[in-house]
Amino acid sequence: MIDAHIHADCRPYEDFETMAVAGIESALTLAHDPMRMTTSAVVLDHFHRILDNDFKRAKSNGLTLKAALGLHPRSICQDYKLVLRKLPWFLDQEEVIALGEVGLETASNIEREVFRTQLKMADELDMKVAVHTPRRNKREITIKTLSIIHSSIDPSLVVVDHVDTSIIDLLEDFEGMLGITVQPQKMTPQEAVELLEGTFDEYGPEKFMLDSDMSSSPSDPLSVPKTVHQLKMAGWDDEKIEMLSQKNAANFYGF
Template identity: 80%
Template sequence: MIDAHIHADCRPYEDFERMAVAGIESAITLAHDPMRMSTSAVVIDHFYRILENDFSRAENNGLTLKAALGLHPRSICPDYEVVLQKLPEFLDREDVVALGEVGLETASEIEKKVFKTQLSMADKMGMKVVVHTPRQNKREITIKTLSIINETVDPTLVVVDHVDPSIIDLMADFDGMLGITVQPQKMTPLEAVQLLEEKFSEYGPERFMLDSDMSSSPSDPLSVPKTVHKLKLSGWDNKKINMLSYKNAADFYSF
């Protein structure tokens, strides 16, 4: 299995062993720690923490990490331009598979500017992008997010994440990938199964990937295996389960 969206830097060492024991082979760990990013140096050090410390913490437990790096809307430091200048160098690394997570939280002017700049960067570099959708005003902000994506970047490079029943209908006009986040307070494994049963065929089975978004918020490192278990109990065949929990993410990120 692949957990397609985690924040390894916010999690204890023991979580990686639990994930590996439950059958997760790889995970994408994304930039953004909800700490104060008072200067670009803090953001860059956060990137290095992911690439140096977290990769080895996971590797020691048999879990392979790949990274997505970028400026999250809640991490925009006053000298954010320094981060944007250095970002392409990070994106060129072999262990960095995407730009992310990026997006809009409140859709302020500065958030839109930083989001657009990063989407253009990804488009130019042919880099995959992980786009966040917020908990607050989710539908309204997602509409704005999708319209910026559609005018700035090749949408097939993009995964829009944390898609839930409140926004899935908006994805009808979007050609990229859809991340389904199974996390306490967001969606239970059973709710994810219900959503997938309704939308899997309609939107295309090759477009969905599962993730836990495990972070400093209430999280379950075993979200993906628990959802796979519920899918099996609901009678889903192995091929479809494999697409959701492994193949689609592996293909998208060229594992």
């Protein structure tokens, strides 16, 4: 199994063993806002922590970790342009396989500018992008998010994450990937199965991937295995489950 969206820097050492024991072989850790990102120095130190520390912690527990780095909409500091200038160097590092987590939180002018700039950067680099959708005003902001994606990058390079029932209809014809986040206060494994049962074949079985988004928020490192278990209980065949929990993420990100 692959957990396609975590924030490893917020998790204790023991979580990685728990994930590995449950059958998760790989995970993607993404840049986010673990503290007040007041200056570019804080943001860049966050990137360095992911590269310098988290890979070692995961590997020592048998978990292969890859990274996505980028300027999260809640991490836009006053001197954000310095982060954007340095970002290509970070994206060129061996363990970095995507740009992310990026997107809109409130859809302010500066968020849209930073989002658009990073999408164009990824398009030029032919690099995959993990795109955030917020908890608040989710549908309204997702509509704006999709508009910016379509005007800035080849959508097939993009995964729109934290997809739920409030926005799934907006993504029926989206050419990229859809991330289903199973996390306390977002979606239970049972709710994920219900969402997937109504859309999996219609939208295309190759379009979905599962993730836990485990972070400092209420989280469960076993979200993906628990969802796989519920899919089995619901009678899903092994091929479809493998696509959702491993193959789609592996093919998209190149694990």
